[in-house]
Amino acid sequence: MKRYRIGVLGATGTVGQQIVHRLRNHPWFSVTSLAASDRSAGKHYSEAVHWRIPERIPEEAASMIVRPLSANLDCDICLSALDASVAGEAEEEFARAGYPVISNSRNHRMDSDVPLLVPEVNPSHIALVERQRASRGFGSGFMATNPNCSTAGLVVALKPLHDAFGIEAISVVTMQALSGAGFPGVASLDVTDNLIPHIAGEEDKLETEPRKILGELRDGFVSDANIRISAHCNRVPVIDGHTESVSLKLRHRATPQDVSAALREFTGEPQRLGLPSAPAQPIEVRDEADRPQPRLDRDAGDGMSVVVGRVRACPVFDIRFTLLSHNLIRGAAGAAILNAELFAHAGYFAARDSAELVSVTAS
Secondary structure (H helix, E strand, C coil): CCCCEEEEEEECCCHHHHHHHHCCCCCEEEEEEEEECCCCCCEHHHHHHCCCCCCCCCHHHHHCCCEEECCCCCCEEEEEECCCHHHHHHHHHHHHCCCCCEEEECCCCCCCCCEECCCCHHHHHHHHHHHHHHHCCCCEEEEEEEEHHHHHHHHHHHHHHHHHHHEEEEEEEEEEEEHHHCCCCCHHHHHHHCCCCCCHHHHHHHHHHHHCCCCCECEEEEECCEEEEEEEEEEEECCCCCEEEEEECCCCCCCCHHHHHHHHHCCCCCHHHCCCCCCCCCEECCCCCCCHHHHHHHHCCCCCCEEEEEECCCCCEEEEEHHHHHHHHHHHHHHHHHHHHHHHHCCCEECCCCCCEEECCCC
16 A cells, blocks of 8 residues: 655644654655755754654654755645744645645634544534635645644534533633743743733634534535634643633533533544544543643643543533643644544545555555
């Protein structure tokens, strides 16, 4: 079985490094191209990158020459970790040149013809690609995105509850890790012994993206879920792992025991298909009074599981709980890879040296 060739856009940044790291020994994908800004282009990857992951740079990547951001890479698929300042135009250029682009950037998330995808939650939204290709003239190329890192963990926990009980309103308070700001991130004197109660643009994303993701696909368009969301976003002195305190107003009555059971029993399309990056349990429920905690729980499911705890009644709404997800993995690099696996399994990728689709199965 032929493997798909992956190009990583923005390969030297925090998320790009995680993508390169997590694709080592991947059963379907091989990294064949690395692209970054002009200051990195032309260098060996090992020279261009300030590697921030404990394990060494994969040998096959270390010796690669970093390419500029032009749409002539030797790859079948692009996984983009580009900064939003350049991502919008660059990703569209690659898609127009025939490359499928799976993006971590915010620029195209809310475009009506671009899937905002969490495979356990809204796998049917991949069909938006057909309208996108037709309307934008992309041919075999397209753009798909994963959501904001806080949204990614939240919607996994919301999905089984929205299906079982209906969700009318959400209040969510985030405590977001420093790595979400990229490297070098927040100045040490700003965040040490401190909490910063503002992250530019985050509250708007958290109040809009879940409504699209939980929305219903009808005749090639997504009808947003009718849910009211109020978000408070805070930066805290934690390295990795976003914690969220969530209160829900449900449309149908449910006890904390009902909610815990729905969360524990939840599985999605990635688990059914056996996609390589899918955790066996997308949601892990903890019964201890003081869990989840970032240091103890962020690596659950190899960083792809959402950990939920403190499920209890809410005196204002109906149900409240705490959730934790790894912002660099479930919220970024791992999310992009899982999205690519879903598209691959569905037959949306063509090898660029052949007109025939490469058949990929979970086996």
